[in-house]
Amino acid sequence: MKQNKYDEAEFFDNYSKMARSIQGLEAAGEWHELQTLLPNLKDKRVLDLGCGFGWHCRYAREQQASSVIGVDLSENMLQRAREMTDDRQIQYKQLAIEDIDFAPGQFDVVISSLALHYIERLDAVYAKINDCLVEGGTFVLSSEHPIFTARAAQDWHYGPTGEILHWPVDDYHDEGKRVANFLNQDVVKYHRTLATHLNELIKGFAIQKVAESKPSPEMIEQVPGMRDENRRPMFLMIAAVKV
Numbered sequence: 001m002k003q004n005k006y007d008e009a010e011f012f013d014n015y016s017k018m019a020r021s022i023q024g025l026e027a028a029g030e031w032h033e034l035q036t037l038l039p040n041l042k043d044k045r046v047l048d049l050g051c052g053f054g055w056h057c058r059y060a061r062e063q064q065a066s067s068v069i070g071v072d073l074s075e076n077m078l079q080r081a082r083e084m085t086d087d088r089q090i091q092y093k094q095l096a097i098e099d100i101d102f103a104p105g106q107f108d109v110v111i112s113s114l115a116l117h118y119i120e121r122l123d124a125v126y127a128k129i130n131d132c133l134v135e136g137g138t139f140v141l142s143s144e145h146p147i148f149t150a151r152a153a154q155d156w157h158y159g160p161t162g163e164i165l166h167w168p169v170d171d172y173h174d175e176g177k178r179v180a181n182f183l184n185q186d187v188v189k190y191h192r193t194l195a196t197h198l199n200e201l202i203k204g205f206a207i208q209k210v211a212e213s214k215p216s217p218e219m220i221e222q223v224p225g226m227r228d229e230n231r232r233p234m235f236l237m238i239a240a241v242k243v
Helices: 009-016 019-027 031-037 055-062 075-084 122-132 194-201 217-222 226-231
Strands: 045-049 067-072 090-094 107-113 133-144 164-166 176-182 185-191 205-212 235-242
Touching: 009 019, 009 075, 019 031, 019 055, 031 133, 031 205, 031 235, 045 055, 055 067, 055 090, 055 107, 067 075, 075 090, 107 122, 122 133, 122 194, 164 226, 194 205, 194 235, 217 226
Parallel strands: 045 067, 045 107, 067 090, 107 133
Antiparallel strands: 133 235, 176 185, 205 235
């Protein structure tokens, strides 16, 4: 049974109140870097895995992608995406990422933003993504960083008066399931090392660029607490090309 927290009413309501859910890509702290990893999308067939509200789907069409398919397991997510989308060249499909079964070479670009840390078998998903890409096609992903996922607590270490002291890392090489607290609920995520992320990719891809998230100067100035995001990377981003 694939985890589908976003179709639980309270969880979805809390998610819908997040800045990135309301304001879109510009409110996502990693977007200014992830955007630079994307190839030229003009006339490209794009697949978005874990599309959520469809922000990346609509961005791809703004960049003149010829067609976009957004995949998500959550009906709540897809309903909101459809409400926000007025474009016949964008299709949304309710499907678990693990269950995708597209035709070989069906897409020129595959994007997956902040969804793969929910996936247990990363190797199987990477293989399916590789298969549905044309030769030379691009895969761009963002996922929670291994430094962030290593401990299930996913929180700072605080001093006696509540001040942030440091970000603790432990059990780094103990890959696998973590039950983390997100939006005040237990959520199952999967920790894997940076080496695993890269080694699984190079089985079928040539890695073009790797980035570790840091807030833009504008966000540091405008968003309270954002300066602390420079103390450790929250997200890992990778651009790779099918070989």
